[in-house]
Amino acid sequence: MPELPEVEAWRRQLDPNVKRYPIERAGPAHIATLKTFDPPLSALEGEGFQGARRRAKRLLFPTDDEELVLMVHLMSAGRLRYLAAGEKGPKTPAFRLRFADGGELVLTEAGKKKRAGVWLLRPEALEEELAHLGPEADELDVAVLAEILASDSRRLHSLLRDQRLIAGIGRAWANEILHHAQLSPFALSGDLAPGQVDRLAEAIDAELSRGLELRERGAAD
Structure with a gap:
């Protein structure tokens, strides 16, 4: 998708x-x-x-x-x-x-x-x-992301794809983001240390920017 x-x-x-x-x-x-x-x-x-x-x-x-x-x-x-x-x-x-x-x-x-x-x-x-959509994934800052992670303790991959919490990320880019952040998709959102939250926020920004650049160049992946 x-x-x-x-x-x-x-x-x-x-x-x-x-x-x-x-x-x-x-x-x-x-x-x-x-x-x-x-x-x-x-x-x-x-x-x-x-x-x-x-x-x-x-x-x-x-x-x-x-x-x-x-x-x-x-x-x-x-x-x-x-x-x-x-x-x-x-x-x-x-x-x-x-x-x-x-x-x-x-x-x-x-x-x-x-x-x-x-x-x-x-x-x-x-x-x-x-009305059901959460904030745009490419507009999150660390503080907002930390609030979202603390609000619902669940596996990171599932949380990133929940449009009610973070809007715009699906399965493919959740994989790329977690790989970039060096975080397990099975890690629980409520268990992340502050440094891990920082890494996740940076990874979301970096990977979505990379994805946009790839698509604007017409790349297939």
Whole structure:
């Protein structure tokens, strides 16, 4: 599943493109992909996006008037791309949005199971949808991390992946972070000494930064 570095790299790539022109047509979307029906996707037509934002592993596209937000969760196999006008894309994507210049925002998903999701939400509904998420993993300082570790004594690997406590880390980057910090994934969070907490905080910052750099360079791992 794409984690914080991958989703942030896509956000940076999409941001300048999605705010250039207003939306000409929103949809269609696969019935399993579209998770909301009110407001309808057609409410986006004629609107413009402020750009691309991110919360944890979700991509957010708020409209210029701040009345609506398109939210995309890629899950394991979803991929969201911007296609310039005239650029060839998939015939039947899971979701398509066309801009006034002919450019398109296209969501595809490999495999038969459609788990990626698209939501069109009003701001208050978005706030409710995201309320369960903890602080962003790339914004933690040592003091906040220490509070999180002390709040729930459990195995480190499990804790790092709990989006309610720390948002954005999944299995792959939890492995890299713990290896960097030289901490066992089976160590209990409540048992860490202050020096180990410092190492973990440094590892989170270093590994997520490394992951973002790799993705922006187009590396596969």
